[in-house]
Amino acid sequence: MKGNGALQIIFGFFLGLVVVAFVGIGVNTFYPEPNFGEDYSSAVFNNWRLITGIILLVLATAILVISLALPAHQAVITNGLLLGGVFTMIYAVGMTITTDQSIWRFLVVAVALLVTITIGYLKFAKPWRSPSAAPVAAGADGTPDPQLAARLGELERRFDALRRALDE
Secondary structure: OHHHHHHHHHHHHHHHHHHHHHHHHHHHHHOOOOOOOOOOOHHHHHHHHHHHHHHHHHHHHHHHHHHHHOOHHHHHHHHHHHHHHHHHHHHHHHHHHOOOOHHHHHHHHHHHHHHHHHHHHHHHHOOOOOOOOOOOOEOOOOOEOHHHHHHHHHHHHHHHHHHHHHHO
16 A cells, blocks of 8 residues: 555545534534524624534544544544544634634633644654663563563564554
């Protein structure tokens, strides 16, 4: 699957766009914009935009968490969902910024920033993967065992090769 990298990038990007469209249409279907009528005012419209922004923020966070939970060998789907979550987060922030409620606007943007930094750290820094410079296994008497160290080195090399193969 090495020969179709550009196609994978295009598919991941398209998946992200479809995810944000799905979420946006879904939110608008189940929480529609208020109708122009007797009780319509700018306060009602601002309140609707704020609540819509909060709903979008929650859904974007859920999508981003789901993208982290998928296995690494499904990189195209994972990256598409990650992009969809990022696009939905942009939509949520954009919807909230247009309101006139400063404190809520600040809180939503602050939460979006916190979620984005956390997801970015978990996705790209990979803190759960320790470096291969693990301490050398010791024998029964506590001194380093050269045979055990050689076997451990070989296992690390094989696991590294397997990880690279699965990431491609």
